[in-house]
Amino acid sequence: MAGSGYKDYFQVLGVDRSADATAIKKAFRSLARQYHPDVNPGDAQAEARFKEISEAYEVLSDPEKRRRYEQFGQYWNQAGGMGGGAAPGMDVDFGRYGNFDDFINDLLGRFGGPAGGGFQGGGFPGGGFPGGGFAGGGFPRGAKASRAPVNLDAEASVNVTFAEAFRGGERSLSVNNERVQVRIPAGVKNGSRLRLKGKGNLQPGTGRRGDLYLNLKVQEHPIWRLESDQLRADLPVSLDELALGGMVSVMTPDGDAQVSIPAGTAPGRSLRLKGKGWPSKTGRGDLLLTLTLAMPPSWSEEERRLLEQLRAKRTDHPRQEWLRSAAL
Structure with missing residues (x-):
């Protein structure tokens, strides 16, 4: 000076x-x-x-x-x-x-x-950018100015559909007034984080730029539920399908499939399709279909007649064990 x-x-x-x-x-x-x-x-x-x-x-x-x-x-x-x-x-x-x-x-x-x-x-x-700007407060005695560490990283939330999370895909995003292609890997989950290197905040005068972190929010699906790497869904079946069993057509994330229901299956039982669940780095999880009894809104005269015959000929008492155990 x-x-x-x-x-x-x-x-x-x-x-x-x-x-x-x-x-x-x-x-x-x-x-x-x-x-x-x-x-x-x-x-x-x-x-x-x-x-x-x-x-x-x-x-x-x-x-x-x-x-x-x-x-x-x-x-x-x-x-x-x-x-x-x-x-x-x-x-x-x-x-x-x-x-x-x-x-x-x-x-x-x-x-x-x-x-x-x-x-x-x-x-x-x-x-503006997270962490503020350059270091202030003048200079130490007898020394040149030095910059304090500046955090130039940024974060943003991105909504993805259930199908995008399952299959992966490409997204075009606007980041700091530029278009950026983002690859969404197959099998991401709610809360997954993607890092875009060198797409964060820019520090004026230095050319330094941080990274951008995308926090993914996977939208809920009306049918499928994700539990760890397993996919779950309720599968509606009829009374005769539960009683008599048979092959039924179902829809999976991979497309149509045939599922065998054993005769005499009770509602609430889950059928497992191995390797048809959520994608991960180690492979695929399982798909679990929980059987639920779907009652029709009304019965035809023929159906009512057959049900009356079933009730007359039924030999099983569905509440016998329940009545015995419920007594105090």
Whole structure:
């Protein structure tokens, strides 16, 4: 910094000595835009002026440095301030910034101001991203500025249908104003997480970008239920199918199938179809069909006549054991 000779930093920035932090920052931004080396290529005087206003802003934007400057004048630096030399941040490579706003955001962050400060940058509107911006608070004595770790990762929720989760597929998503193709693996479950490398938030001025994590929400299905890697469903069957047994046609996630119901099967029994369940890295789970008695809304005269005959000829008493056990 200014190791010898007095510089009126208020005059350098063109502000009154009573100017507050907002006025000082506003003046610095205006002058920085005017004298930035990219705006004045090859102009040594503009570059020197740019360094001078940056030096002034570094001092006046820091409350402690400003206090020492106002108290000790040209000797503020020897009164416990930073070591001499060029203003920190002046040895930057201007070519690494995507645009002027990125540079200003970075510079404000180095000098202790909030990164972003009204400029837009990064992956989301307004330059916002999880973890905030650059490290602030000025520099350690005798050392150059360093950045605090910044978390640039982002998260989003994506709804997928039951069929998409079962079979997998491709999704086109809009991420930070760009279209991204996302592959959904077969067999994902509710709460599964997909990582899109390098599609998270962008840190202005550095080109660094985090990852995007997609939290999948699998929609419920009206028939199928997922339990671990097993698929379950209730299979409605008729009274005669339970009593007499036989082959019945069913629909599975893989298509039509034939299932054998043993004669005399009671409602509530589950039939297992091995290897027809949910996909996983180790294979397929099982498909379990729980038999439920489906009673018709009404009976025909012929059906009622046959049921009357069945009741007359039935030899089994369905509540005999129940009555014996229920007695107290």
